[in-house]
Amino acid sequence: xxxxxxxxxxxxxxxxxxxxxxxxxxxxxxxxxxxxxxxxxxxxxxxxxxxxxxxxxxxxxxxxxxxxxxxxxxxxxxxxxxxxxxxxxxxxxxxxxxxxxxxx
Numbered sequence: 001x002x003x004x005x006x007x008x009x010x011x012x013x014x015x016x017x018x019x020x021x022x023x024x025x026x027x028x029x030x031x032x033x034x035x036x037x038x039x040x041x042x043x044x045x046x047x048x049x050x051x052x053x054x055x056x057x058x059x060x061x062x063x064x065x066x067x068x069x070x071x072x073x074x075x076x077x078x079x080x081x082x083x084x085x086x087x088x089x090x091x092x093x094x095x096x097x098x099x100x101x102x103x104x
Contacts, residue, residue: 029084033092035059040087042080050076053083057091059099068099 029040039056053072058065072090077083 027080027084029088031088034095036091036095038088038091038095040084040091042083042087044080045076048076050078051080051083052076053087055087055091055094057094057099059095068094070094 027042029042031038037058039058041054041056043052043054044050045052053076055070055072057068059068060066070090072083072086077086
């Protein structure tokens with residue numbers, strides 16, 4: 001179960017492609033969603049048994065392709081799968097919510 005903006009989700013990454021990243025302990029999960037490409041990059045937190053996730057959403061605009069990058073919660077996740085699932089769901093929610101400015 002994953003909490004996102006105060007809502008608990010039971011999520012699975014279905015239809016996503018997994019690729020090993022070039023850095024040890026990192027893996028990228030990607031999927032297409034409504035004309036966007038969502039990437040969730042999970043990595044082990046240093047000196048911890050927790051996992052971080054970085055989300056990249058790539059999408060076309062009239063002025064050229066854009067990339068919106070944001071990160072998961074500071075306390076991270078208990079597992080790599082949980083981090084990746086949260087990352088994909090966060091990317092989808094950002095798209096569905098109209099690509100809100102996240103203040104970064």
